[in-house]
Amino acid sequence: MKTFDYRRATDVGTAVAAVAADPGAAFLGGGTNLVDRMKLGVASPDLLVDVTRLPLDRVQELPGGGLRIGATVRNSDLAADPVVRAHYPVLSQALLSGASGQLRNLATTGGNLLQRTRCVYFQDPDTPCNKREPGTGCSARDGYTRYHAVLGASESCVAVHPSDMAVALAALDAVVVAVGPDGERWIPLTDLHRLPGDAPERDTVLRHGELITAVELPEPVPGARSAYRKVRDRASFAFALVSVAAVLRVADGRVRDVRIALGGVAHKPWRATRAEEALIGAPATAEEFERAAGIELAAARTLRDNAFKVPTARNTITAVLRDLARGGDS
Amino acid sequence: MEVDITLRVDGEDRPLRVDTRTTLLDALRERLGVTAPKKGCDHGQCGSCTVLVNGRRATSCLTFAVAHEDDEVTTAAGLADGDRLHPVQQAFLDHDGYQCGFCTPGQICSAVGMLDELKKGWPSHATADLTGPVDADDDEIRERMSGNLCRCGAYAGIVAAIREAAR
Ligand SMILES: Cc1cc2nc3c(=O)[nH]c(=O)nc-3n(C[C@H](O)[C@H](O)[C@H](O)COP(=O)(O)OP(=O)(O)OC[C@H]3O[C@@H](n4cnc5c(N)ncnc54)[C@H](O)[C@@H]3O)c2cc1C
Numbered sequence: 001m002k003t004f005d006y007r008r009a010t011d012v013g014t015a016v017a018a019v020a021a022d023p024g025a026a027f028l029g030g031g032t033n034l035v036d037r038m039k040l041g042v043a044s045p046d047l048l049v050d051v052t053r054l055p056l057d058r059v060q061e062l063p064g065g066g067l068r069i070g071a072t073v074r075n076s077d078l079a080a081d082p083v084v085r086a087h088y089p090v091l092s093q094a095l096l097s098g099a100s101g102q103l104r105n106l107a108t109t110g111g112n113l114l115q116r117t118r119c120v121y122f123q124d125p126d127t128p129c130n131k132r133e134p135g136t137g138c139s140a141r142d143g144y145t146r147y148h149a150v151l152g153a154s155e156s157c158v159a160v161h162p163s164d165m166a167v168a169l170a171a172l173d174a175v176v177v178a179v180g181p182d183g184e185r186w187i188p189l190t191d192l193h194r195l196p197g198d199a200p201e202r203d204t205v206l207r208h209g210e211l212i213t214a215v216e217l218p219e220p221v222p223g224a225r226s227a228y229r230k231v232r233d234r235a236s237f238a239f240a241l242v243s244v245a246a247v248l249r250v251a252d253g254r255v256r257d258v259r260i261a262l263g264g265v266a267h268k269p270w271r272a273t274r275a276e277e278a279l280i281g282a283p284a285t286a287e288e289f290e291r292a293a294g295i296e297l298a299a300a301r302t303l304r305d306n307a308f309k310v311p312t313a314r315n316t317i318t319a320v321l322r323d324l325a326r327g328g329d330s
Numbered sequence: 331m332e333v334d335i336t337l338r339v340d341g342e343d344r345p346l347r348v349d350t351r352t353t354l355l356d357a358l359r360e361r362l363g364v365t366a367p368k369k370g371c372d373h374g375q376c377g378s379c380t381v382l383v384n385g386r387r388a389t390s391c392l393t394f395a396v397a398h399e400d401d402e403v404t405t406a407a408g409l410a411d412g413d414r415l416h417p418v419q420q421a422f423l424d425h426d427g428y429q430c431g432f433c434t435p436g437q438i439c440s441a442v443g444m445l446d447e448l449k450k451g452w453p454s455h456a457t458a459d460l461t462g463p464v465d466a467d468d469d470e471i472r473e474r475m476s477g478n479l480c481r482c483g484a485y486a487g488i489v490a491a492i493r494e495a496a497r
Pocket residue numbers: 026027028029030031032033034035036051071072075097098099100103106107108109110111112113114115116162163164165210211212213237238239240373374375
């Protein structure tokens with residue numbers, strides 16, 4: 001590991017200025033992803049600005065309805081927050097399905113959003129990878145692709161975003177608040193992460209030195225239920241193969257409001273807008289849910305080892321919506 | 331870069347000079363001789379390095395020591411009250427919650443932190459009703475302890491020990 005300086009930030013302005021001024025600097029949250037990448041030789045910052053002591057560690061109800069989640073709120077505290085549990089269960093469930101108790105106690109909201117892919121080739125500095133070293137090629141394309149993308153991938157990269165929390169936030173229409181040297185801006189969560197295109201080295205639209213300070217959630221959809229379901233290789237402590245976050249409101253047997261986001265299938269949390277459009281006003285039946293899932297997944301492109309993700313995603317979307325419509329699962 | 335820090339470990343202030351690259355785990359083991367936390371994977375995947383930071387369980391391999399100035403770090407070696415073992419330690423002895431013992435200090439710190447989370451009513455992935463009360467049943471214990479692997483497969487004893495300690 002390369003040597004680095006360490007600074008503990010006490011206010012947002014100084015933290016942003018310190019990182020913005022140094023192209024080799026990085027913010028440090030809980031460290032559970034960045035420290036791991038530094039050990040692997042995938043990241044080598046020369047300055048770490050620790051943001052965990054910034055006063056961004058609160059979950060607050062917004063005056064006009066909705067919730068503001070500070071960027072340094074730990075994943076475990078957010079999952080256990082009484083308002084989140086009662087009004088945004090999909091978010092608690094997503095957080096609780098990720099990592100382990102001792103990791104969630106360290107992991108922060110900002111760091112979780114900006115964790116990088118677990119693509120094994122990305123994590124191995126000895127293999128070519130366009131995300132790690134632009135222009136070197138993608139080792140995954142002709143390699144082992146069980147964990148790779150089926151939607152929105154490109155010739156240059158087929159990696160998936162690993163976060164569970166971000167998938168729930170995508171379904172909840174969350175907005176990310178970021179502060180940079182030029183001030184504050186609000187970014188819809190679904191616009192934060194990028195598709196790989198021909199620049200897979202850029203995971204998000206954030207500029208160097210921009211600090212995530214909060215995530216805001218709009219008021220919960222009245223009368224809607226929400227849930228997160230994660231399909232993985234073992235029952236606990238594993239990344240998603242496919243996951244589904246959904247918010248559904250049914251009235252008179254018809255879908256009135258629906259938001260669906262998929263994890264494990266793309267370079268970003270994948271908002272299933274085609275399926276949502278196909279469902280508005282449709283009967284809330286398993287047949288309709290499956291039809292809509294099929295419409296969304298028509299664009300899927302599979303690789304050698306991940307064709308299973310298409311039926312898995314279709315079945316999981318159908319099952320989650322069916323359970324929500326029945327009033328199960330909350 | 332080298333920095334002078336003071337870590338508070340198992341109730342004692344321990345001043346030391348560390349390279350910023352030193353993880354909390356390496357500072358404890360290699361610099362302070364506190365060898366209760368173990369290095370299994372060094373990547374957050376096995377839980378054998380689990381300690382309590384301000385009473386909350388945390389993997390000490392994925393966090394730098396410099397980030398823990400002012401924190402209260404408790405390892406499995408600091409849980410006992412003199413000669414009286416912590417109830418979770420005693421339960422691991424009574425229920426054969428280990429074989430080789432390598433994962434045990436991490437299991438015990440994790441269990442202590444997890445029992446506190448249960449007491450606070452935190453839900454888990456195994457909790458059906460997110461807003462209701464939580465019980466320490468075996469499914470809950472297994473889910474909440476899934477960040478601690480045991481290569482000897484002493485899981486049956488570990489679950490029994492935690493079930494007992496949760497009473
Ligand atoms: C063994 C293991 C299993 C895991 N399993 C899962 C899983 O199943 N599901 C899942 O979703 N996740 C999983 N994770 C990942 C874990 O959730 C992330 O590592 C964690 O959320 C990252 O948060 P952090 O605060 O530790 O981030 P850090 O490691 O501190 O930072 C991550 C990145 O974000 C940047 N950053 C941090 N805070 C900010 C900020 N406020 N503004 C701007 N940039 C910032 C850092 O510079 C860095 O690039 C797992 C991790 C491990 C080690």
